[in-house]
Amino acid sequence: MSAAAHSVDDARGRTPREIDKAGYVLVAFFAIPFFLFNIMPVLFGFYVAFTRWSIVGSPKWEGLRNFTRAFNDQWVAVAFKNILLYGLIIVPCVTVLGLLFALFVNKRYPLSGLARTLFFAPTVVSATVIGLVWVWLLDTQFGLVNHYLSFFGIDNIPWLTSTRWSLVGVSIASVWWDLGLAFVLFLAALQDIPGEINDAAIVDGANRWQRFRYVILPHLRPVISMVVTLQLISTLRIFSQVYVMTNGGPASSSSSPIHYIYSMAIVRNLFGYASAIAILLFALILAITFAQRFLLKERV
Amino acid sequence: MPQWLERELEERRLNRLDLLIWPVGLAVATLWALPFVWMVSTSFKFPADVMTQDIEWLPSRVTFDNYIKVFEYPVVRWGINSLIQATLATFFCVLFGAMAGYALARMHFPGRNLLFVIFLASLMIPVEVSVIPLLLAFVKVGWASSYQALILPAIGNVFSVYIFRQFFLTFPAELEDAAKMDGAGPFNLFFRIALPLARAPAIAASVIIFTLNWNSFLWPLLVTFDESMKTLPVGVAAFTPVVGTRTQIEGYSVAMAAVTILSIPSLLLFCFLQRYFIQGISQGSIKQ
Amino acid sequence: MSVRTTLNGTSALNRRGLLKTAGAAAALLAAPRLATRRASAGNPIEIVHWSWLAASDGEIWARMIADFNEAHKDKGVQIKMEVVPEEQYVTKVLAAVATGKAPDFGWGTAGKGAQLARDEVVIPLDDLVAKAGLDIADFSASSIAASRYPKYDNKMFMIPMDLMSLQPEINLDHVKEAGLDAANPPADGATLLEWAKAMTKRDGDKVTRSGIMMTGSGVQPTVTWGIVAEQMGFKRASDDLKTACVNPEAGKQAMQWVLDLFDKHKVSTRDVTDRYKAFGTGQGSIFWTGPWTLNGYVGQKLPFKTALFPKIGDKHVTYFEGGGLELYQQSDTGRYEATMQAVKWLSDNSFLWTTVGRGASPRKSILERPDYKTTGNSWDVRGAFVDGMDFASVGEIPVVNGPNFTIYSGGNFLAKTLEGVWSGQTSIDAAMTQIQTQWQADLDEG
Structure with missing residues (x-):
C-alpha cells in the first residue's frame, strides 16, 4: 500500500520533473481511436439532440424542442420509472447474493472451486443466450420456473407477458447474468483479509456473526460501495436483456430509457429525439453517481 | 462425530455449522448452473419432446438434428467473423491500453490527469447515442459491413488502460532506473522492461476484453449489412422469439443448439483461464 | 394548410x-x-x-x-x-x-x-x-x-x-374433436364465438387452449382490435387524412370485444409468448394470421385450413398489407x-x-x-x-407518422396504448382519448 501511495505521489509530479514527450506518443495509440470512434460520435450525438434529423439531409436546429417533447412523453416517464424499479430490484439482489456466494466460496469447502466457476459462468455469455434461455425458462405454460413453482401450489405466473410481472422476469435474468462481477469483486476482497485477523477473532471467542459484523464487513465497505455504484450504473443502462426478452413490452412495462432510445432511433428514425433522451439519461447517471459518492463518502 | 471428519474440518478451518452450510451452498451453485444444463439438454431433444408437461432433464431420445439444422445457416462463417473481430480488437486494445496505461502511470506530461479523467468519465456515457453517427461515418467511408467497422470502435475500451495503469503504478522504480542508467530510451524501457513484466495484467485484460468483444451485440447488429459479415451473437439472435423470425418454424430445440454453439467458446475460455478473469476484475477495480 | x-x-x-x-x-x-x-x-x-x-x-x-x-x-x-x-x-x-x-x-x-x-x-x-x-x-x-x-x-x-x-387459420383436429363442420367455417361474429367456445379447453376457470389464438400483448390483440373496429364503423383517419378517429364509439366497442375474449367469453388466454409457435403446437384453435405462415405450418404437417375472416361488425373488412x-x-x-x-x-x-x-x-x-x-x-x-x-382494406395510413397508426405492430404507439387496456391498467375511454390526441397531431404534421 505504501509503495503504491508513494508512486502515486511520484506520478502526480510533486517533485518537479522533466516533461516526458514520449508519453504523448505512447498515449496516442490508444487515444486516437478512442477519440475518433468513441468520443466524436457522442459529441455529434449531443449536437443532434438539439435538431430534427432523419439521417437524410443535414440536422435542422430546433433548440430545446426535443427536450420539451421528452418531458411530455408518457413513455419516457414510464421508461425512467422502470429503471428506478430495476435498480431497486437488481442492485440489492446482486449485492447481497454476490456477497453470500463469495463468503461461501471463500471458505475452504470441498468443491468450492467448482462453485466459484458456476457462480461466475453466466457473466461470460452473450445477451442472445439470455434472450433465448430465459425466455424459455420463464415461459408461462411450459417454462421450467413455473413448473417447479407449481409444486409449491403457486399458479402459473406470466413472467414476461403481463404488465405486472415483466419487469420482475427481466430482473431475474439480469441478476443471474450480472451477479458474477459483484461475486468476484467480493471474493477478491475477502481473500485480501489477512488470515491472522480472522484467527485472532476466533481465539477471542467471536462467533460467526460477530466476525462477519466486526472483522469482515468493515473491510468490505469500500468494495460494497463500488459494487453498488457499478451495478447501479449498469442497471440504469439496462438494454440487451430487455430487448431480447420482452422488447420492452407489454405496454412498455419492462422498457428502459436505452430501449426507448433504441426504438425511437432505429425503429422510428427520430435521431434528434433519441439523442435528447440519451442526454437526460446521462444527466441522471451523473447525478446518481455524484449523490452516491457524496452519501457514501467513498472514493471510487 | 468420527475422527477423520474432525481432522478434515480442522484442516479446512471449518466447524460443525459448516456441515450444514456446505450442502446448501452447493445446491445454490447447482441451481445457478441449471439454465445451462437445460439449454444443452433441450438442444439434443426432438422438437416434439420440447413442449411437454413433464420435465425431462435428460432427453429420453437424443438427436443431433438440431445442430445439423443450425449449421444450415452460415454459422461457421459467423464464428470466423466473431473470432477475427474479437481477436484483433482485443489485441490492439490490450497493446495500446498497456502503452497508454504505462504512460499515465509512469511518465510525466501536462494533460495526463485530464486524459485519465476523460477516459474514466466516458464510462458513464450511454454509448447507444454514438451508434448512429458512427454508423454514418463508416458507411460514408465505405467501411460498413467490414472488419474495420467491427474492430476499430472496440479498440478504445478504457478498461484496458485502467488495468495497466493500476499495475504500473506499483511497478518497482528500481527496474526502470537500472535500465535508464544503461541509456535505454522511453520506448525501449516500455517494450523491453515494462511490457514483458506485465504478463499478468495483459492476460487478465485480454480474457475480459475478449469476452466483451465476443459477446458484443448492438454495434455488430447495426453495422453488418449482409449475412456473410454477421458475427455469431448477431446471427444467432435471429433465433430468439422476440427479435427473430426463425423460431416460428424451428422451435426451441434448434434455438438452444444455436446458443449452445455460441456459448461454448466463451465458457471454455473462462473455465481454463478463470484465474486471470478473477485477477483482472479485481485488479482493474479494487486496488486504487 | x-x-x-x-x-x-x-x-x-x-x-x-x-x-x-x-x-x-x-x-x-x-x-x-x-x-x-x-x-x-x-x-x-x-x-x-x-x-x-x-x-x-x-x-x-x-x-x-x-x-x-x-x-x-x-x-x-x-x-x-x-x-x-x-x-x-x-x-x-x-x-x-x-x-x-x-x-x-x-x-x-x-x-x-x-x-x-x-x-x-x-x-x-x-x-x-x-x-x-x-x-x-x-x-x-x-x-x-x-x-x-x-x-x-x-x-x-x-x-x-x-x-x-389476415385470415383465420383453423386447427382441423380441434374442429373434429368439437364435432364442428369444417366445411362451414364461421362467417359472422356469433358463430365465431360459438366455434371458439366449443374448441376452448379450460382447467377450472383458466383457459389452457385458446379457442381464438390471442396474446396478452403485442401484435395479435392490436391487429384484432384494428380489424374489428373498422368492421364496426371506426376509421383511423378520414379519407382526406385530416381528421383522426372517425366514430370513436365504434373503436371503444371493439376494445370491449377484444377484452371479452379474455374475460367474459374466456376463449383466449393472455399467457402466450409466441403466437406462431403456440398455434403450431396446438395451443390455439383459430388464429388469424398472414400467408407468410403457410410454408412453415404445412412443412411441420399441422392439420389446418384457412377460412375467410368473419363479418363481426357491419362492414366486412380485414387487414391489408x-x-x-x-x-x-x-x-x-x-x-x-x-x-x-x-x-x-x-x-x-x-x-x-x-x-x-x-x-x-x-x-x-x-x-x-x-x-x-x-x-x-x-x-x-x-x-x-x-x-x-x-375485402382486405385496412392498410397503412400514408403519412409521415404512419407507424403510429399501424395496426399490425407489436410495439408502436398504438400497441402500447392498447396494451394498457388489455392489462386493465387503462380505461377504454382514456385509451381512446390518448389515441385520438396522438393521431390528430400526427395527421396535422403531414
Whole structure:
C-alpha cells in the first residue's frame, strides 16, 4: 500500500520533473481511436439532440424542442420509472447474493472451486443466450420456473407477458447474468483479509456473526460501495436483456430509457429525439453517481 | 462425530455449522448452473419432446438434428467473423491500453490527469447515442459491413488502460532506473522492461476484453449489412422469439443448439483461464 | 394548410439540394463502394438488392433472384441480394442513401414509406414504369392505389409484388374433436364465438387452449382490435387524412370485444409468448394470421385450413398489407432504367412468388392462369388468402407518422396504448382519448 501511495505521489509530479514527450506518443495509440470512434460520435450525438434529423439531409436546429417533447412523453416517464424499479430490484439482489456466494466460496469447502466457476459462468455469455434461455425458462405454460413453482401450489405466473410481472422476469435474468462481477469483486476482497485477523477473532471467542459484523464487513465497505455504484450504473443502462426478452413490452412495462432510445432511433428514425433522451439519461447517471459518492463518502 | 471428519474440518478451518452450510451452498451453485444444463439438454431433444408437461432433464431420445439444422445457416462463417473481430480488437486494445496505461502511470506530461479523467468519465456515457453517427461515418467511408467497422470502435475500451495503469503504478522504480542508467530510451524501457513484466495484467485484460468483444451485440447488429459479415451473437439472435423470425418454424430445440454453439467458446475460455478473469476484475477495480 | 404545404415543399427542395451535394461528395470519395459496384465497360451491371424476408418466404424469394440471374447470365445484368434484418432495414437504407451508397432496389410495404417518399429516399416510378413498358393496367387497381402517396403528388413509389391479408387459420383436429363442420367455417361474429367456445379447453376457470389464438400483448390483440373496429364503423383517419378517429364509439366497442375474449367469453388466454409457435403446437384453435405462415405450418404437417375472416361488425373488412419493390435514390441516375427492367422481370415472373411464396398476385394475368390455384400449397390453406383480398382494406395510413397508426405492430404507439387496456391498467375511454390526441397531431404534421 505504501509503495503504491508513494508512486502515486511520484506520478502526480510533486517533485518537479522533466516533461516526458514520449508519453504523448505512447498515449496516442490508444487515444486516437478512442477519440475518433468513441468520443466524436457522442459529441455529434449531443449536437443532434438539439435538431430534427432523419439521417437524410443535414440536422435542422430546433433548440430545446426535443427536450420539451421528452418531458411530455408518457413513455419516457414510464421508461425512467422502470429503471428506478430495476435498480431497486437488481442492485440489492446482486449485492447481497454476490456477497453470500463469495463468503461461501471463500471458505475452504470441498468443491468450492467448482462453485466459484458456476457462480461466475453466466457473466461470460452473450445477451442472445439470455434472450433465448430465459425466455424459455420463464415461459408461462411450459417454462421450467413455473413448473417447479407449481409444486409449491403457486399458479402459473406470466413472467414476461403481463404488465405486472415483466419487469420482475427481466430482473431475474439480469441478476443471474450480472451477479458474477459483484461475486468476484467480493471474493477478491475477502481473500485480501489477512488470515491472522480472522484467527485472532476466533481465539477471542467471536462467533460467526460477530466476525462477519466486526472483522469482515468493515473491510468490505469500500468494495460494497463500488459494487453498488457499478451495478447501479449498469442497471440504469439496462438494454440487451430487455430487448431480447420482452422488447420492452407489454405496454412498455419492462422498457428502459436505452430501449426507448433504441426504438425511437432505429425503429422510428427520430435521431434528434433519441439523442435528447440519451442526454437526460446521462444527466441522471451523473447525478446518481455524484449523490452516491457524496452519501457514501467513498472514493471510487 | 468420527475422527477423520474432525481432522478434515480442522484442516479446512471449518466447524460443525459448516456441515450444514456446505450442502446448501452447493445446491445454490447447482441451481445457478441449471439454465445451462437445460439449454444443452433441450438442444439434443426432438422438437416434439420440447413442449411437454413433464420435465425431462435428460432427453429420453437424443438427436443431433438440431445442430445439423443450425449449421444450415452460415454459422461457421459467423464464428470466423466473431473470432477475427474479437481477436484483433482485443489485441490492439490490450497493446495500446498497456502503452497508454504505462504512460499515465509512469511518465510525466501536462494533460495526463485530464486524459485519465476523460477516459474514466466516458464510462458513464450511454454509448447507444454514438451508434448512429458512427454508423454514418463508416458507411460514408465505405467501411460498413467490414472488419474495420467491427474492430476499430472496440479498440478504445478504457478498461484496458485502467488495468495497466493500476499495475504500473506499483511497478518497482528500481527496474526502470537500472535500465535508464544503461541509456535505454522511453520506448525501449516500455517494450523491453515494462511490457514483458506485465504478463499478468495483459492476460487478465485480454480474457475480459475478449469476452466483451465476443459477446458484443448492438454495434455488430447495426453495422453488418449482409449475412456473410454477421458475427455469431448477431446471427444467432435471429433465433430468439422476440427479435427473430426463425423460431416460428424451428422451435426451441434448434434455438438452444444455436446458443449452445455460441456459448461454448466463451465458457471454455473462462473455465481454463478463470484465474486471470478473477485477477483482472479485481485488479482493474479494487486496488486504487 | 396551404402554409404547411409550402413549407413542406421548400424543405423537400432543400433536402433534394443537400442530397445532391452529399451524392457528389460521395462520388468524389475513391473508397470502395459499399456493395454497389458500378458498371464499367464490358463488365456486367450488378444490381444490388436488399431484402428483409427472413422466414420460409425468404427462401422462395432467393429462388426468384436466382432465376433472374440464370435468365440473364449472358445479358450483362446480375442481381446481388443482401438480407438485412427488418427492424434495422429503414435505418440502414437511410444511412446508405445519405452517403450515396444506396442499394438499387429493395422490399417495401404499401403506405409505410411516406417518410422515405418525402425525403426522396425512394424515387417516384411513374415515368420509369412507362419507359420500361411494365403494363400497369394488368395490376389490380387497389394495389396500384396503395402504392401511391396522396401527399406526394400522388406518385407511385412501389411496384406491387404480392397482396396479403389476415385470415383465420383453423386447427382441423380441434374442429373434429368439437364435432364442428369444417366445411362451414364461421362467417359472422356469433358463430365465431360459438366455434371458439366449443374448441376452448379450460382447467377450472383458466383457459389452457385458446379457442381464438390471442396474446396478452403485442401484435395479435392490436391487429384484432384494428380489424374489428373498422368492421364496426371506426376509421383511423378520414379519407382526406385530416381528421383522426372517425366514430370513436365504434373503436371503444371493439376494445370491449377484444377484452371479452379474455374475460367474459374466456376463449383466449393472455399467457402466450409466441403466437406462431403456440398455434403450431396446438395451443390455439383459430388464429388469424398472414400467408407468410403457410410454408412453415404445412412443412411441420399441422392439420389446418384457412377460412375467410368473419363479418363481426357491419362492414366486412380485414387487414391489408401490400408488399412490393421500391427503388432507392442513386447518385448515378443511369442505373434506374436497368433496375426497373429487373423489377419488371421479377413482376412479370412472379407466378412462383405468389403461389409458392406468399400472398396473392396483384397481376390479373397471373391470377387468371389456370394453374394458379393448383400450384404451391393446397387451395384449402391458400385460397382464403387469395379470395379474401376482395375485402382486405385496412392498410397503412400514408403519412409521415404512419407507424403510429399501424395496426399490425407489436410495439408502436398504438400497441402500447392498447396494451394498457388489455392489462386493465387503462380505461377504454382514456385509451381512446390518448389515441385520438396522438393521431390528430400526427395527421396535422403531414
